[in-house]
Amino acid sequence: MASEADKARAALEKVQRKECNRFCADCGTKDPGWASFNLGLFMCIDCSGIHRSIGTHITKIKSCSLDTWKMEWVKVMKAVGNDRANAVWEARLDPSKKPQPDATMGQRESFIRSKYERALWKGDPREAAARKAEDAARADDERAAEEEEKHSAEIQRRMHPRSTEDFEILYNELENWRAHETRRIEEAGLPERERLEALAQLLHKETKLLQTIDRLKIGATKENRERRIARMLELMSEPKKWEMSDGETAQVHTPFSTRAKELQELYSGLNLPMLTVDERLDVLLHVKWTVKEFDCLLTREVVDLIDREADLLNRGRSEKSLEGLRRRISNLFLQFIETPEFNPEAARFQKVPRDLSTRPSVRPVTDSMIRLGKTG
Structure with missing residues (x-):
């Protein structure tokens, strides 16, 4: 015992x-x-x-x-x-x-x-218990808010997809929906004619949905590109951080970062919507004089296109008819900004430095090139 x-x-x-x-x-x-x-x-x-x-x-x-x-x-x-x-x-x-x-x-x-x-x-243990209950309630609220945020993010991913993963989700869900609907039609026991009609309608719906996803993908590609460009220009124009003798850090703009900031503002101005004719002409003039500091095929093309848009604006052409021309000017000016010879801060963003000889569009125009007719 x-x-x-x-x-x-x-x-x-x-x-x-x-x-x-x-x-x-x-x-x-x-x-x-x-x-x-x-x-x-x-x-x-x-x-x-x-x-x-x-x-x-x-x-x-x-x-x-x-x-x-x-x-x-x-x-x-x-x-x-x-x-x-x-x-x-x-x-x-x-x-x-x-x-x-x-x-x-x-x-x-x-x-x-x-x-x-x-x-x-x-x-008092009752005080501790009350505080514990409050902490538990707060934790529950935080979990609920986190779940709600997660749910909203999932909805946002489907309504406004941006990444490859977002589109992969859409395509997978579309495929699951198609398979489910096909199985439902096949198991419904419909007459052959009705079954074929139902399958044809399903194919039509799937095609429409695929077209919608493609449109979303085009929009996402454009937005992602704009976001990438904006971030790159922002990083180019950031002030330098220098450590002072007292250990503090000071932010200082160098001539190169100041120029990058000016180019960033000009690029933003080129892409601003709803400008008046005078405002647009003012932006074009500033861009023109900025690129004319350098004489090469690229800058000459930018100047020619700016002059063309200015002429069309003075003739009263509609905004819609100028979209393609403006897009071309914007892309060429971005190319100008990304060239280290014109914007030294751009060198930090080149994965592989490129020799000037491999880029004829940004090589300075010489008298011999003009005589040989290689400027146009």
């Missing part, structure tokens, strides 16, 4: 296996083997040594495996446990201030003495 000590040891082991008691009440170390039988909490061997030094008038320590236990002590451990004990002793504690398993002995001692000897964070 088992002795009282054996029964107490078995009961203690059962209490010790509870999830809340599987970590030290003071530092969180896993599988604590010591306990304060008057406070009703389990702790690791390092924290138990500090508890012993505090004195038995506050905390009484026993080894869970080496010492003999009484059933009355086990009842205290079962009634309290780490969760309930900490709800009292850490009621007002900021969780970030609690030691971790790798804490030093000095950190442990400071914390444990503050916790039990000075009772710095002791409070």
